Amino acid sequence: MKKMEPAAKVSWSLDNSPSSSSPAKNFCHRNLKMFLAALSFAYFAKALSGSYMKSTITQLERRFDIPSYLIGIIDGSFEIGNLLVIAFVSYFGAKLHRPKIIAIGCILMSFGTFLMAMPHFIIGRYKIETSVRSSVNSTSNLPPCPESSTELARAGDRPSIIPSEGCERESSVSMWIYVLLGNILRGIGETPLQPLGISYIDDFAQSENAALYIGCVQTISVIGPVFGYLLGSLCAKIYVDIGYVDMETVTITPGDARWVGAWWLGYLIAGTFTLMSAVPFWFLPKSLPMPVDKHDSSCTPEQTRFIKDSPTLEHKFRPEEPVDLYQMTKEFVPTLKNLLGNPVYIIYLCVTIIQFNSLIGMVTYKPKYIEQHYGQSASKANLLMGMINIPAVALGMFSGGVVMKKYKLCIMGAAKFAFGTSLLGYFLSLFFFAMGCENSKVAGITVSYSGVEGSSNQELALFSDCNSGCSCSGREWDPVCGVNGITYVSPCWAGCASTTGSGRNTAFDNCSCVALTETQPGNLTATLGQCPRRDSCDRIFPYFLALSVLSSFIISLGGTPGFVLLVRCISPELKSLALGVHTLATRTLAGIPAPIYFGAIIDTTCLKWGNKMCGGRGACRIYDTSAYRIVYLGLTLGLRTISFLFCISGFALLKTHIQKEQNHAMDNGITELEALKKEESGSADGETPL
Numbered sequence: 143m144k145k146m147e148p149a150a151k152v153s154w155s156l157d158n159s160p161s162s163s164s165p166a167k168n169f170c171h172r173n174l175k176m177f178l179a180a181l182s183f184a185y186f187a188k189a190l191s192g193s194y195m196k197s198t199i200t201q202l203e204r205r206f207d208i209p210s211y212l213i214g215i216i217d218g219s220f221e222i223g224n225l226l227v228i229a230f231v232s233y234f235g236a237k238l239h240r241p242k243i244i245a246i247g248c249i250l251m252s253f254g255t256f257l258m259a260m261p262h263f264i265i266g267r268y269k270i271e272t273s274v275r276s277s278v279n280s281t282s283n284l285p286p287c288p289e290s291s292t293e294l295a296r297a298g299d300r301p302s303i304i305p306s307e308g309c310e311r312e313s314s315v316s317m318w319i320y321v322l323l324g325n326i327l328r329g330i331g332e333t334p335l336q337p338l339g340i341s342y343i344d345d346f347a348q349s350e351n352a353a354l355y356i357g358c359v360q361t362i363s364v365i366g367p368v369f370g371y372l373l374g375s376l377c378a379k380i381y382v383d384i385g386y387v388d389m390e391t392v393t394i395t396p397g398d399a400r401w402v403g404a405w406w407l408g409y410l411i412a413g414t415f416t417l418m419s420a421v422p423f424w425f426l427p428k429s430l431p432m433p434v435d436k437h438d439s440s441c442t443p444e445q446t447r448f449i450k451d452s453p454t455l456e457h458k459f460r461p462e463e464p465v466d467l468y469q470m471t472k473e474f475v476p477t478l479k480n481l482l483g484n485p486v487y488i489i490y491l492c493v494t495i496i497q498f499n500s501l502i503g504m505v506t507y508k509p510k511y512i513e514q515h516y517g518q519s520a521s522k523a524n525l526l527m528g529m530i531n532i533p534a535v536a537l538g539m540f541s542g543g544v545v546m547k548k549y550k551l552c553i554m555g556a557a558k559f560a561f562g563t564s565l566l567g568y569f570l571s572l573f574f575f576a577m578g579c580e581n582s583k584v585a586g587i588t589v590s591y592s593g594v595e596g597s598s599n600q601e602l603a604l605f606s607d608c609n610s611g612c613s614c615s616g617r618e619w620d621p622v623c624g625v626n627g628i629t630y631v632s633p634c635w636a637g638c639a640s641t642t643g644s645g646r647n648t649a650f651d652n653c654s655c656v657a658l659t660e661t662q663p664g665n666l667t668a669t670l671g672q673c674p675r676r677d678s679c680d681r682i683f684p685y686f687l688a689l690s691v692l693s694s695f696i697i698s699l700g701g702t703p704g705f706v707l708l709v710r711c712i713s714p715e716l717k718s719l720a721l722g723v724h725t726l727a728t729r730t731l732a733g734i735p736a737p738i739y740f741g742a743i744i745d746t747t748c749l750k751w752g753n754k755m756c757g758g759r760g761a762c763r764i765y766d767t768s769a770y771r772i773v774y775l776g777l778t779l780g781l782r783t784i785s786f787l788f789c790i791s792g793f794a795l796l797k798t799h800i801q802k803e804q805n806h807a808m809d810n811g812i813t814e815l816e817a818l819k820k821e822e823s824g825s826a827d828g829e830t831p832l
Contacts, residue, residue, distance in 0.1 A: 173426060174343075177241065178355060180422035181339045182362040184248055187419040188332050189366025190373070191255050191412035192220070193532075195325065197374025197524045200510055201405040205268060205382065206261075206318040207752065207760030210507070210744045214737030217506055219322045221733030223254075223329020228726040231333045233474055233719050240338040241426035248420035250331030255413035257324030261317035262406035268382050270393070270400055286612075286633035286641060286650055324409075329729075337721040340709070345717075356709075357543020357702040364536035364698075371509075371528030373411060378403035378521035393646055393670055397519040399763045400619070400752075481716050481723065489792035490708060491727050493785050497564070498732035500781035503740035504774075510744075511774055514765045515579055516683045517675035526687065534691045538698030546703050556707045557796055560700030561789050567697035568782050570689060574775050577686045579679035581767045582672060584621070584629045585636070585655060587749050588766075592658050608655035609637040617753040619763045623673040624656040625666070631750070636668050646670065711796075743773045 199213045231243065343355050381392060382402040394401050481487065508531075509523040518526075542559075545551070551559060581588040586604035604616060614634035621629050622636055630636035630653075637654030650668045657666050712720040745762065747769040752760035 176422065177342065177426055178359065180241075180419070180426070181244070181335070181343070182359050183422070184244065184335055184339070184419040185359055185363035186366040186369075187248070187412070187416040188251060188335060189363045190370045190415055191251070191328065191409070193367030193370030193528075194374050194408045194412050195220075195258075196506055197371050197378070197509060197520075197527070198403075198405040198408070199506065200513060200520050201378065201382075201403050202318065202321065203761040204400060204752075205402045205405065206316070207754045208318060209748075209759070209762065210510075210741035211738055212318070212741070214506070214739070214741035216318060216322050216325060217737040218734040219325040220329040220332070221729035223326040223331075224333050224729045225329075225726065225734070227330055228333050228337075228722050228729070231337070231722065233477070233722065239428045240334070240342050241423040241428070244334045244338055245420045245423035247331040247334040248416055248423070251328050252331075252413045252417035252420070254324045254327030254329075254331060255409050255416055257327060258321045259406040259409035259413070260324070261320045262382070265317045267386060268402055286636075286638045333725075336725055337718050340721060341718040345714075354543050354547045356705065357540055357546070360702060360705065361536050361540040361543070364532060364539050368528045368532045368536070370412070371524045371532060373408045375521045375524035375528060377405060377408045378519070378524060380404040380407065382406075390646075393648060395646070395671060396521050397517075398671060399621075401520070403520065477716065477719060478723075481712070481720055484712070485795050486711050486792070487708075487720065489788060489795055490711070491724060493788045493792060494704075494724065495728055495731045496781055496785040496788065498728045499736045500778050500785070502732055503736040503781075504778045506737045507740055507744060507774065511770070514770060515767055516679060516686070517579075517582070518683075530687060530691055531694055534695040535698045538695040539701045542699045542702035545699070546706060551703060553707060553710050554796060554800060556703035556710075557793065560704035560707065561786075561793075563696050563698075563700035564782070565786065567693045568779065568786075570693040570696065571775075571779055573689055574686070575771070577682050577689070578771045579675065579682065579767055582629060582675065582764065583627060584631065584672075584750075584764060586631060587764065589628065591655050604631060604635055606655060608658055609635050612637060619750060619752055621670075621672045622650060622668040623671055624653060624659075624668045626656055626659040627673050628656075628659065629672045630655060630668065633668065638668060740774075740777065743777060744770060747773060 195217065199210075199217065202208070202216070203210065203213055339359070340356060343359070379396055380403055381387070381389060382404055384404055396403070509520065509527055512518050512523040512526065513520055542563075545559065546556065549555070583589045585591045586606065591606040591608055604614070612634050614632065618632050618634070620632040622633050622638070623629055624636060633641070633650045633653070636650065636656060638650035639652035639654070640650070642649050642651060648670055651666065653666045653668050656668060708720065708724060709717060744765070747766045748762035748764070749766050750763045752763050754760045
C-alpha cells in the first residue's frame with residue numbers, strides 16, 4: 143500500500159485542507175503570540191515618539207525661532223532616514239533574521255530620540271521677547287511709552303533693544319540641527335518595523351486571522367499617539383526652563399504665543415520606551431511553524447504553491463536556506479522590475495501617495511490649527527488630539543479589521559469598502575469650511591485703532607496718532623488686552639503711560655489708544671496677554687471636535703482593508719519588497735514634502751512675525767485666521783479629490799487582474815485534475831499483481 147501515498151498526497155493538496163482541520167484551524171504558535179506582543183509594543187513606542195514630535199512643533203518653532211516650513215523639514219527628516227535604507231532592509235532583511243533586525247532598528251530609534259532632546263542641555267536659557275522685562279526687574283518702573291521724536295517712532299527703531307552679548311555664540315550653531323539629525327536616526331531605526339514585521343505575521347499566521355492580527359497591530363500603533371499627544375499636553379504645561387528660573391518672574395502663560403513648554407522632557411521618556419521595545423525581539427526565532435490552512439479561496443496559485451507541496455498533513459517549518467548575498471544582490475533588480483510591472487500595485491501606490499500627502503500635512507499641523515484658529519493653548523490642543531481624535535482613528539482601524547474577518551471580504555470587496563469610507567469622510571470634511579472663526583482684534587494688524595475691521599500686513603499700520611509720542615519698536619511682540627476688547631501689539635503701541643504691579647500681575651494705565659474706543663474716560667487700562675476669542679468661536683469649537691471625530695473614524699475604517707489589499711495582490715516572494723517600496727514611496731513623496739509645503743503655505747498667512755535675538759525673522763506670532771482655514775483645509779481636501787480620480791482607473795485594473803487570476807486558477811485546476819487521474823490510474827495498475 144505504500145504506492146498509494148502519492149495519490150493520497152495529491153488528493154489532500156487539491157482539497158486545500160486536511161480532513162481533520164480543527165486543531166490546525168485554531169493553531170497559534172506561542173512564539174507568534176510573543177512576536178505579536180513585541181511588535182505591538184514596538185509600534186506603540188514608535189508612534190509615541192512620532193506623535194510627540196508632532197505635538198511639539200509649535201514649541202520648537204518658538205524655542206529656535208524658526209518658521210513653519212523649517213519645522214516641516216525637521217518633521218520630514220524622519221522619512222529621509224527611511225529613504226536611505228528602506229529598500230535594502232525590505233529586500234535583504236526578509237532573507238535574514240527579521241526579529242533581530244527589528245531589534246537593532248528599535249535601538250537606533252531610541253538613540254535618535256535621545257539626540258533630539260540634547261539641544262536643551264547645551265543651549266542657553268529661553269529669553270522671552272518682551273518689552274516690559276526691564277520694568278519688571280527694575281526697582282523703578284519704566285514707562286511703557288517713552289517719549290521720543292515722531293521720526294524715531296515711525297522708523298520703529300527703539301534704541302533700548304540691542305543684541306545681547308551671547309548673540310554671536312548662539313547664532314553660530316543652529317541648535318535645531320540636532321533635532322533634525324535625531325529625527326533622521328529615528329527614521330533609519332524605524333525602517334524594519336513595517337515591512338519585516340507585517341510580512342512575518344502574514345507568513346506564519348492563518349489567512350483568516352492575518353487581517354485581524356494586522357488590524358490589532360495597526361490599532362496599537364494608533365493608540366501610541368494617544369499617549370504621545372497626552373505626553374505633549376503635559377510637557378506643554380511645564381515651562382521649558384523649569385527648575386532653573388523663578389516662575390514668579392515669568393510674565394507669560396501657556397496660552398501666550400511666546401510660551402515654550404518642556405519639549406525636551408517628552409523625548410527622554412519616549413526614547414526610554416523605544417529602547418525597552420528592542421529587548422523581546424532578541425529571543426525570537428528566524429522562522430515559525432506554518433499552519434497548513436495558510437491559503438484560502440482568494441489566494442492565487444502562486445500563493446498556494448508552497449501548501450500544495452507540503453509532504454504531511456501537519457504544519458511545517460519554512461526551510462532554512464543558506465544566505466547568498468551575491469545571489470540576492472543579483473536578483474534584486476529583476477525582482478524590482480517584476481514588482482513595478484504590476485499595474486494594480488502602481489495605481490495603489492499613486493492613490494496612497496496622494497492620500498498620504500493630505501493625511502500627513504493635515505495631522506502635522508492640526509494641533510497648530512486648533513491653537514491659532516480657535517484660540518486654544520498648545521497643551522489643550524494636544525490633549526484634545528490624544529483624548530478625542532486619535533481614539534476614534536484607533537477604533538476605526540480595529541473595526542475595519544473586524545469587518546474584513548466577519549464578512550470575509552475578497553480583494554474587490556476590500557477595495558470598495560476602503561473607497562466608500564474615504565469618500566464618505568471626504569464629504570463630511572467639507573463642513574469644516576463652515577466652522578470658521580473671525581480674526582482676533584489686534585490693533586494695527588487686523589483692525590484699526592478705532593476698532594474698524596480690516597487686515598493689513600504692513601507694520602507701519604501699527605503707527606497711529608494715539609502712540610505717535612512713543613518710540614515703539616516694530617519688532618517687539620508683547621501683547622496686552624485693553625478693556626475695550628482689542629489686543630495691542632505691546633503696551634507701547636497701546637500708548638500706555640504708566641505701569642503698576644509686577645510679573646504676571648503687571649497692569650498698564652492711562653493707555654491713550656484704548657481711549658479711542660472706550661466710552662468711559664477713566665477706564666483706560668490694559669493687562670498682559672491677548673484678549674480671549676469671541677463667544678461665537680467658543681460655541682463653534684465643540685461642533686468642530688464632534689465632526690473631526692466622526693470623519694476620522696469613518697476614514698480610518700478603510701485603513702486595514704486597504705492595507706490587506708496591498709498584501710493580497712502581491713505574490714509571496716514579492717511581499718516584503720512590495721511593503722518596503724510602498725513605505726519608501728509614501729515617505730519619500732508624501733512624508734518628506736507634505737510638511738514642508740504645508741508649512742510654507744501656512745507661513746504665507748502670517749500677519750506678525752517675531753524677531754530673533756540677533757535680528758532676522760523668527761516664529762510667527764499671529765495668523766490671518768480666515769486665510770489659514772482656506773489654505774489648510776483646501777489643500778487637504780484638494781489632494782484627496784485628486785486621489786479619487788486614480789481610484790476609478792484602479793478599480794478597472796483590479797477587476798481585470800482578478801479575472802486573469804481566476805482564469806489562471808481554473809486552467810491550473812483542470813491540469814492538476816488530469817495529472818491526478820493519470821497518477822491514480824498508474825498506482826492502480828501497479829497494485830494489480832498484488
